[in-house]
Amino acid sequence: VFNSSHMLTLSLLVTFAACNAPPVPLDDIIIEKTFVPEQCVRPVKVGDFVRYHYIGMFPDGKTFDSSYDRGSTYNVFVGKKQLIEGMDKALVGMCVNQRSLVKIPPQLAYGKRGYGDIIPPDSILHFDVLLLDVWNPEDGVQINSYHKPSTCSRKVEVSDFVRYHYNGTLLDGTLFDSSHTRMRTYDTYVGIGWLIAGMDQGLLGMCVGERRIITMPPSLGYGENGDGSDIPGQASLVFDVVLLDLHNPRDGIAVTNQVVPESCTRKTVAGDFVRYHYNGSLLDGTFFDSSYSRNRTYDTYVGQGYVIPGMDEGLIGVCVGERRTITIPPHLAYGEEGTGSKIPGSAVLVFDIHIVDFHNPSDRTEVTITLKPDECEKQSKKGDFVKYHYNASLMDGSPVDSTSTYNIVLGANQVVPGMEDGLMDMCVGEKRHLVIPPHLAYGERGVLDEVPGSAVMVFDIELVDMEEGLPEGYMFIWKDEVTPDLFSEMDKDKNEQVEPSEFTDYIMQQVNDEKGRLAPGFDPYRIIDNMFSNQDRNGDGKITEAEFKLKADESVSHDEL
Secondary structure: OOOHHHHHHHHHHHHHHHHOOOOOOOOOOEEEEEEOOOOOOOOOOOOOEEEEEEEEEOOOOOEEEEHHHHOOOEEEEOOOOOOOHHHHHHHOOOOOOOEEEEEEOHHHOOOOOOEOOOEOOOOOEEEEEEEEEEEOOOOOOEEEEEEOOOOOOOOOOOOOEEEEEEEEEEOOOOEEEEHHHHOOOEEEEOOOOOOOHHHHHHOOOOOOOOEEEEEEOHHHOOOOOOOOOOOOOOOOEEEEEEEEEEEOOOOOOEEEEEEOOOOOOOOOOOOOEEEEEEEEEEOOOOEEEEHHHHOOOEEEEOOOOOOOHHHHHHOOOOOOOOEEEEEEOHHHOOOOOOOOOOOOOOOOEEEEEEEEEEEOOOOOOEEEEEEOOOOOOOOOOOOOEEEEEEEEEEOOOOEEEEEEEEEEEOOOOOOOHHHHHHHOOOOOOOEEEEEEOHHHOOOOOOEOOOEOOOOOEEEEEEEEEEEOOOOOOOOEEEOOOOOOOHHHHHOOOOOOEEOHHHHHHHHHHHHHOOOEEEOOOOOHHHHHHHHHHHHOOOOOOOEEOOOOOOHHHOOOOOOOO
16 A cells, blocks of 8 residues: 555656657658548558648757758658658658658667757667649649539630639648639739640530639649749649630620510611610529619610620510510620629620610601591591590500590690500591600600600501691681671671670681581680781770781781681
8 A cells, every 4th residue: 555645746757767768769751640631532652742840859859850840741752762761751641631640660770870959879869751742743733513504605716715713722722712712803814825735625615604623733733833922843733613704706696595576577787776684694594784783774876886896796686575685795896895793894784674665766656557447538627626535655565554535636736646546547446556766756855654755656546536627727607608797797796896705705606507617626715816916906995896807817827717
């Protein structure tokens, strides 16, 4: 039985004996794996080139050398007698990021001769090794595509221009560069020497939207010297790349996904004015603009330089109602500079467009007779009072307005000019289809909340009634011979002057007795007031016999008697 003081003394004695005991002889190397990565893509083989850090120690823990102190990895071929034999054996089978404690007997290290004043003869050596890189002179570019888009209409070829994001790391995962942190893609030509050779090869065959891991040996990266800052010499490089954009300087626009309406009587030509909706995106699908979000079409002339050249070209030869996708390379869009925040430089643009309508400034009202009565002797003309039904819509079929009966006087500017044109020379019962360009309809402003600016209007009309108007320049005519005592008949109170009430009563009486006619479609009392004012030469509110004249007696024409 020992008391506690005896136990402590014994413990100290055992510890002292262990520390001063001679090293146990080794027949071969001993490897203790202190950290093993979850994945080991490639274990070291004889003939590989490795980069590793190490701490060299004696069994008592005393350090005799360290690559960390030099701030540089140890770089060497394995299995080619460039290392002590024990280290050559220990490195074979190691994985990148593996850490091992390697114990090497003297016969596999510096033997009986030692190494100068640093390593005594017959020394057992311990090395704490961390493997950072491995490659072989026969290695080429290794590509692992871990995401591919469902469709790929085009792949990267030599001389193409690409835009891509990347994270660049060493083989051990150390990040040395990233386009994501700069929030800007890397933009370059492929296959013409603008990139390191490994990246030039690794980008070939990629699709927009594809993601790849591109691993390259230093011979295809930055070689023996590295880049002088973040990439050490003889380093393998790993790039995690996503391709966002692709074009060739020889590219023109591409028109795809065309949906053309069954009826297409007219296609756009240069000089036409087009209204269309669009969604604009980059080639990787990133949205940058939409007319739908503004709830307003984009309105422009085509073929005259009002839009980017690619859109100018893509809008030629389209029909109303047509949908198409227009892909535009940057040299036909916003070029190397882009637009700033939304469209990056050298970006390919994709527009999904829908043509709502178009017209030409030289267009007139297009009249199509859809129904003509068998009897059509009397046709509408300027001055006639007409009644008609109509349904109004836009060119895309969107309804605008409809009425059971609408009354106007032709030629009195009571409707848009195009409707005036369309109602001329019609018979009662006739039906017509009118297409009216905006300069003969509601113009650039349109009608608030009803008709968009610069919209082509479509009317289906039916003439239901018509009253013949008066000859041009007349607001009242006599149906019978005019009495020679006209002034005295108006002057009911015989005071040799006609009051407004006397004038009005007399004209209305002639109309009621069907002896005279007022112009149809107007307020009769406003017409009579105008007639009275024209007769009241001195403006005193009364008409004297000296002032009173028939229209036929006037030297200057008035819409009056």
